[in-house]
Amino acid sequence: MALRAALRKSCALTGLFCQLSSSRHGRVCASPVLVAQQRNSSTAQNIKLDFDQSTGVAVMHMQCPPVNALSLEFLTEICITVEKLEMDKSCRGLIITSSQPKVFSAGLDLLEMYETSTEHRGEFWRAVQEMWLKLYSSKLVTIAAINGSSPAGGCLMAMTCDYRIMADNPRYGIGLNETQLGMVAPFW
C-alpha cells in the first residue's frame, strides 16, 4: 500500500497515467548505471531509465526502434537493468513502458529465429526464459504501462509484471499469436 501511495505521488507515474489516458483514440548491449541522486536518468543502448530515489520508483522506457522487438541483445539489456535495480536497496518499484509510438513491444525479434544456427536459437530462447522469469520473480513491484500494441512476447512481458495498465485505443492489440504464426515455444 505504501508503495502504491508513493507510486501515486510519483511525477513519473502521473505523467505516464496522463499519457495513457490521453491517448484514446547491429546493437551493442550496454547497461544503465544508477548513481545516488534524488532523481536521475540514464540511457543505455535500447533503454532509458528514470529513477526517482524519493519515491523508489524507476521507469524503464524501451527505445529499441522501430518496434521494441526483443532481440538477444535487448533481452539481455532488460535483464541487466532489472538486476541492477534489484541490487539498489532504494528501488522498490519498476514501471516498464515504451518510447516508440504506437507499440509497446512487437514481441520476439523474428530475425533471431530466421536462418540462424541452432546454437544461436538455443541462446536466444534461454534469454527469453530468463527475461520473463526475472520479471515474474522480481522482488520489485512491477507495472507494465502498455502504451501501444503488445503482441506475443510483448504480451508475455506484460503478463509477467504484477500490474498492467493499457492505453484505451482500439488500434492497440495485445495477446498471444504464436498459433497464427505456426510457432511453438520450445523446451528451454
Ligand SMILES: CCCCCCCCCCCCC/C=C/C(=O)SCCNC(=O)CCNC(=O)[C@H](O)C(C)(C)COP(=O)(O)OP(=O)(O)OC[C@H]1O[C@@H](n2cnc3c(N)ncnc32)[C@H](O)[C@@H]1OP(=O)(O)O
Ligand atoms: C505469467 C506467467 C507467464 C508464463 C509464460 C510461460 C512461457 C510462455 C511462452 C510464451 C512464448 C512467447 C513466444 C513469443 C513469440 C513471439 O513474440 S514471435 C513475434 C510475434 N510478433 C508479431 O507477430 C508482431 C508482428 N508485428 C506487428 O504486428 C506490427 O509490426 C506491430 C507491432 C503491430 C507494429 O505495426 P506498425 O506500427 O504498423 O509497424 P510495421 O510497419 O508493421 O513494422 C515496422 C518494422 O518493424 C518490423 N517488425 C515488426 N515486428 C517485428 C518482430 N517481431 N521482429 C522483428 N521485426 C519486426 C517490421 O518488419 C518493420 O520493419 P521494416 O519493414 O524494415 O520497416
